Each structure stands twice: as C-alpha cells, then as structure tokens.
Amino acid sequence: MAEELVDVRNLGMKYQSPNGEIEAVRDVSFTVSKGEFVSLVGPSGCGKSTILSIISGLLKPTSGSVRIGGEWVRGASRKVGYMLQKDHLFDWRTIYQNVLLGLEVRGALNKESKERVMGLLNTYGLYEFRDKYPDQLSGGMRQRAALIRTLAVDPEILLLDEAFSALDYQMRIAVTDDIYGIIKREQKTVIMVTHDISESISMSDRVIVLSKRPATVIAIHDIKFNLKERSPLACRETREFPGYFNMIWRELDVHV
Amino acid sequence: MFMSERQEPALSRERAEYLRKLKIRKHAILTARILILVAFFAVWEIAGNLRLIDPFLTSQPSRIIRTLSNLYMQGDLFKHIGITCLETVAGFLLGTVLGTGVAILLWWSDFISRVLEPYLVVLNSLPKIALGPIFIIWIGPGPSAIIVMALAISLIVTILEVLNGFLSADPEKIRLVETFGANRLQVFTKVVLPSNIGSVINALKINVGLSWVGVIVGEFLVSRAGLGYLIVYGGQVFQLDLVMTSVIILAAAAALMYQGVVWIERKLMKNPQVYGRM
Numbered sequence: 001m002a003e004e005l006v007d008v009r010n011l012g013m014k015y016q017s018p019n020g021e022i023e024a025v026r027d028v029s030f031t032v033s034k035g036e037f038v039s040l041v042g043p044s045g046c047g048k049s050t051i052l053s054i055i056s057g058l059l060k061p062t063s064g065s066v067r068i069g070g071e072w073v074r075g076a077s078r079k080v081g082y083m084l085q086k087d088h089l090f091d092w093r094t095i096y097q098n099v100l101l102g103l104e105v106r107g108a109l110n111k112e113s114k115e116r117v118m119g120l121l122n123t124y125g126l127y128e129f130r131d132k133y134p135d136q137l138s139g140g141m142r143q144r145a146a147l148i149r150t151l152a153v154d155p156e157i158l159l160l161d162e163a164f165s166a167l168d169y170q171m172r173i174a175v176t177d178d179i180y181g182i183i184k185r186e187q188k189t190v191i192m193v194t195h196d197i198s199e200s201i202s203m204s205d206r207v208i209v210l211s212k213r214p215a216t217v218i219a220i221h222d223i224k225f226n227l228k229e230r231s232p233l234a235c236r237e238t239r240e241f242p243g244y245f246n247m248i249w250r251e252l253d254v255h256v
Numbered sequence: 257m258f259m260s261e262r263q264e265p266a267l268s269r270e271r272a273e274y275l276r277k278l279k280i281r282k283h284a285i286l287t288a289r290i291l292i293l294v295a296f297f298a299v300w301e302i303a304g305n306l307r308l309i310d311p312f313l314t315s316q317p318s319r320i321i322r323t324l325s326n327l328y329m330q331g332d333l334f335k336h337i338g339i340t341c342l343e344t345v346a347g348f349l350l351g352t353v354l355g356t357g358v359a360i361l362l363w364w365s366d367f368i369s370r371v372l373e374p375y376l377v378v379l380n381s382l383p384k385i386a387l388g389p390i391f392i393i394w395i396g397p398g399p400s401a402i403i404v405m406a407l408a409i410s411l412i413v414t415i416l417e418v419l420n421g422f423l424s425a426d427p428e429k430i431r432l433v434e435t436f437g438a439n440r441l442q443v444f445t446k447v448v449l450p451s452n453i454g455s456v457i458n459a460l461k462i463n464v465g466l467s468w469v470g471v472i473v474g475e476f477l478v479s480r481a482g483l484g485y486l487i488v489y490g491g492q493v494f495q496l497d498l499v500m501t502s503v504i505i506l507a508a509a510a511a512l513m514y515q516g517v518v519w520i521e522r523k524l525m526k527n528p529q530v531y532g533r534m
Contacts, residue, residue, distance in 0.1 A: 080435070092450050092451070
C-alpha cells in the first residue's frame with residue numbers, strides 16, 4: 001500500500017440556520033493514498049460536497065478531523081486544488097490571466113511559476129489561446145483552462161466537485177477522458193464527488209458509496225480493470241463495468 | 257475542438273444586399289434626427305415672426321442667439337457655464353467616490369449593512385431638496401453648499417446601486433478564489449469589483465443626471481451665479497430669452513458630460529467581448 005496522504009476521521013457536520021439544524025455528514029472516515037483516484041458517490045444533496053469543502057479547509061467540521069500528509073487541515077489548505085461544477089473562468093480576464101489567478105491570490109507569482117504555467121499551457125494545447133478571452137473557447141478548452149488554473153498552484157490533491165456536470169452528455173464523456181489523461185500525467189491524487197455512478201467507476205481506483213443525508217459510508221469498493229492502459233472511455237466498455245455498476249446501484253437504493 | 261475566429265468570407269450577393277440596406281437605414285435615421293431638430297427650430301422661429309406665438313413668452317431661436325452673444329460680450333457667458341459645470345463635476349466625482357466607498361464598506365460588513373439599512377431607506381425616500389436651506393445656512397451661500405446639494409441627491413442612489421451590484425457577484429466565483437485561500441480584500445479586488453464594472457458605470461450614468469439636478473436646485477436657492485441662477489433670474493425679471501438660452505446651454509452641457517461617462521465606460525471595458533454583451 002502506498003503512502004497515506006489524506007486521512008478523514010469521524011467527520012460530522014451540522015449546519016445551523018434560524019429554521020433549524022441540518023445534519024449533512026455523520027461519522028465519515030476514509031483514507032486516500034498518494035496517487036490514488038477516489039470517488040465519493042451518493043444521491044444528490046447528500047452532503048458529498050460538504051465533505052470536499054471540509055477536506056479543502058473551506059468549511060470547519062462540527063466533529064472529526066482531516067489530515068493531509070500528517071498535518072491537520074485548518075483554513076484553506078495550500079495542498080489542495082479545487083475544481084467546481086462550472087469552469088468559472090472570469091470573462092474579463094484572458095486565458096493566461098485566468099490561469100494565473102491562484103498564483104496571484106497566493107502571492108506566488110514569480111518568474112519560475114509563470115514559466116511553469118506557460119509550460120502547462122504549452123503541453124495541453126492552450127498556448128496559442130493564452131491571449132483569448134474565455135468566451136472565444138469551446139467548452140472542452142475551457143475545462144482544460146480551468147484544470148490548468150488549478151494545477152498552476154501545484155496542489156498535491158485535486159478535489160473535483162461534480163466537475164463536469166455543467167457540460168452536455170457527449171462533451172462530458174470527451175472532457176472526462178481528456179482531464180483524466182492530464183491528471184494521470186501530472187500524477188495527482190484525486191478525490192472526486194459525483195452522483196454519476198458510471199463516471200465514478202470509469203475514473204476511480206476506489207469508489208466510496210455514501211447514503212442519503214446525513215451522509216454515512218455504505219461501502220468502499222476497489223475498482224480494478226484488466227486494461228493495459230486505462231482511460232474512462234475504455235473502462236466503460238469492459239466486461240467488469242456492468243457488475244460494478246449494478247452493485248453500486250443496488251447499494252444506493254434509488255427510489256423515484 | 258475550438259471555435260474558429262469569425263472570418264469574413266467573400267461576400268455573397270445576399271450578404272452585400274443586406275449590408276447595403278443596413279447602411280441606408282443608418283443614414284435614414286441620422287437624416288431624420290437632424291431634420292427634426294432643424295424643423296423644430298424653424299417652426300419656432302417662423303411662428304414667432306408670424307406672431308402665431310408670442311416671442312415675449314416663448315422666446316425665439318434668433319433671440320436666443322442674440323442673448324448668447326450679449327452674454328458673451330459682457331464676458332459673463334463662460335463664467336456662468338464654467339461655474340455650473342465645475343460644481344456638477346465636483347458633485348459627481350464626490351458622489352461617485354464616496355458612494356462607492358460606502359458601498360464597499362457595507363459589502364464588507366454585513367453587520368454594518370444590516371444596522372444602517374433602515375436609515376438608508378429613510379434617506380433614500382427623503383426628497384433631498386428639502387435639505388437645501390439647511391446646507392446654505394450651515395455652509396454659506398456659495399459653490400460649496402451647491403456641491404453638497406448635488407452630493408446629497410446622488411450619494412444614496414449611488415450607494416444602493418453599487419452595493420446591489422456587489423452583492424450580486426456570483427457566489428461560486430467567490431468560492432473559487434476562496435479555494436485558493438483568498439482573503440476578503442482579494443475576493444473584492446479579484447471578483448466583486450471587476451465583475452461589477454458594469455453596475456458602477458450605471459451608477460455613474462445616473463449620477464451625472466442627479467448631479468445636474470442638485471446643482472441647478474442649489475443655484476436656484478443660492479442665486480449668485482451659474483446657469484441655474486440665470487434661469488431663476490430670467491424668470492424673476494420676465495426675460496424668457498435668458499431662461500431659454502440657459503436651458504439650451506444646460507442641455508448641451510449635460511449631454512456632453514453624459515458622453516464623457518460613455519467614453520470612460522469604453523475605456524474601462526478592456527474586453528470588447530464583455531462590452532458587446534452589455
């Protein structure tokens with residue numbers, strides 16, 4: 001087993017509002033190893049995103065703790081890169097300026113980091129578009145730009161929060177493949193939240209199935225495919241795929 | 257995978273026809289506008305000469321030109337225009353800067369914003385002109401009181417307009433910069449302000465108009481100098497020529513200042529794409 005990078009222990013979260021209390025997460029524990037791709041799957045609104053927010057340090061849990069590389073998470077963690085549902089590229093900034101956003105905010109803008117960003121833009125085919133504005137790019141290119149913006153701050157862990165759900169189905173399949181390739185190439189550890197069972201199986205080494213609110217861990221599955229070179233699209237065509245799908249489908253116990 | 261740049265291919269016949277019609281229409285609109293203006297002044301002049309209307313009450317373009325040249329000869333014309341414009345610009349700048357400043361403060365602290373809410377509502381609904389005499393007594397009958405009048409009229413609207421824009425900034429974009437560890441100041445400078453250049457500009461446009469209202473009312477009350485003074489004075493001595501002349505100068509000056517704001521807007525909107533959508 002590879003080195004343990006993220007340790008989530010007995011996480012609990014209760015939201016308070018004048019109208020009452022909502023328990024979003026109850027006693028969730030899991031670990032993620034370096035280089036692993038882990039998905040949290042659960043019904044919509046079950047508190048998956050809350051778990052990601054807590055791991056990133058944006059949200060303080062009411063109980064339990066998160067450690068990344070042995071350190072307690074307090075406040076927005078520098079080790080974490082977050083990708084949200086939409087690309088949220090700023091339309092008043094060029095692609096290059098957009099990609100530098102994280103470095104600017106962290107005060108890490110220097111010759112070296114700029115060169116690294118230029119390298120990323122170059123590797124992933126956005127170099128020629130660096131002076132364009134986001135609305136001059138296609139949905140897939142925008143997602144790439146958003147990923148490079150996240151990679152620019154050189155995070156150890158990527159958190160993907162339903163990261164492709166704003167795209168239409170075909171685009172989503174293509175972008176998933178594209179982004180997966182980049183993530184693997186950059187050798188990042190990933191925790192992804194999704195309600196899409198197929199997406200989670202096709203991308204992950206491990207799938208953590210969560211119950212509806214309050215989110216608790218129902219099951220954890222190792223996902224293994226007999227493939228030489230793994231890609232989300234290839235996984236969807238394997239013989240193992242439907243088995244995983246049906247198992248998780250039953251565990252989620254979906255009712256209309 | 258990406259959209260190509262919009263390139264102009266060789267024009268098709270239909271396209272050329274369409275563009276020609278577009279051009280004709282543009283010229284027609286401009287011609288009609290000029291004709292309306294010319295016709296208005298011509299009818300005004302002729303009706304006065306034929307005594308269909310009484311130029312003593314309605315004035316007349318020729319009389320306005322005479323009044324203009326008289327004012328110019330006396331050396332008063334630019335003094336009055338200058339003082340009014342100066343007061344308006346001062347009131348406008350103060351209103352914009354202070355209004356935006358207070359809006360930033362209220363955005364920053366939800367607590368202060370909540371505390372001040374009822375006061376803002378009352379101040380917003382209060383006709384600020386009612387405060388005119390107070391300003392004159394406190395500050396003295398001069399340009400300062402007039403500027404404060406203009407400020408009073410434009411300030412609250414600016415605050416509310418700009419604050420509204422700030423509060424409508426996309427929470428997901430704010431979350432995005434927070435994932436990079438942004439503090440409140442960075443959230444403001446990286447997301448809230450740049451995504452709200454539009455609402456700040458809109459506030460500027462409203463402000464220009466309101467500053468003129470404030471300044472003219474102020475000059476009515478103070479009655480020392482300026483276009484507002486000329487209008488009130490002309491009314492009191494029954495010189496409608498003077499009143500009409502001042503009103504026309506006022507219209508021209510106000511339109512010019514508005515165009516100035518539009519010009520600033522173009523400069524600020526660096527991304528033509530964004531500008532095109534607004």
